[in-house]
Amino acid sequence: MPPVFGHVGTYRPGDTFHNRIELAFSGVHRPRRAGVCGTRALVAESIVLAGQYEDDEFGEPEIRYSGNGGRDPKTGRQVTGQLAVGTNLALLKSQETGRPVRVPGKVPGEYGPDVYRYEGLCRVVEARFGPGKSGYNVLSFASGRFCS
Template identity: 70%
Template sequence: MSQPVFGHVGSYRPGDTFRNRIDLSLSGVHRPRRTGVCGTQLLGAESIVLAGQYEEDDFGEDEILYSGNGGRDPKTGRQIMDQMATTGILALLKSIETKLPVRVMRKVPAEGDGLDVYRYEGLYQVVDFTYGPGKSGFQVYVFRLRPIF
């Protein structure tokens, strides 16, 4: 298993794109092929992916709101139960303490061919979180991340 990296990986920089989750994993920019958070509750989150799957996610110019994971129906995409503090959420909570940078990837439309790609957005710091009723009425974790310049 690869050693955790908090910060840029290799020569990859904001704006770089990747065709799919496998390419993200092989590059080391975001190692898990399915989960949205790479990290542990002991060290914190190394990277996250915003893929448009959670209704609370919001990518803004000055900050990102990123939902914790879990409680979502994979068929409909709707939140159907409260989120629990599992591995990814615990990693993001630890990142608030450590203040280590988190790499952010976002699924975006590719230029020209209409397919989606994953774009490396840069380094962010997890600054805060809330746990409360989301848009569907279930308890969700929402993390606030700010860019590191």
């Protein structure tokens, strides 16, 4: 499937998906495990707000999303610093170009397990590199809440 920037098909904010596989098949966020979909050449298409990194902050009026890398998958804690490579470069390129990024987020299901809700589009407006909660250098990306 070629990259799509902006909304995909008829999916709009508020639409829900039962799991990451359904989310991937929809095209709203294509990777089944990775939190960022994109390449440094093409910028980021989407990010998933799943709270996997200890330095993530998902609130009003902004999202602060940690870059990829250095996280222990068992504890969720940062165990090494991050580098400006791979999808971290895609997020930096998104800031540079101003292209919108799709944002689904993990939320409690209405009648059971967590689901993924499409929150909408945002723009990366800031990138920082510095010590995170565990003392390791972390790339951190901020966006204004949602632009549509």
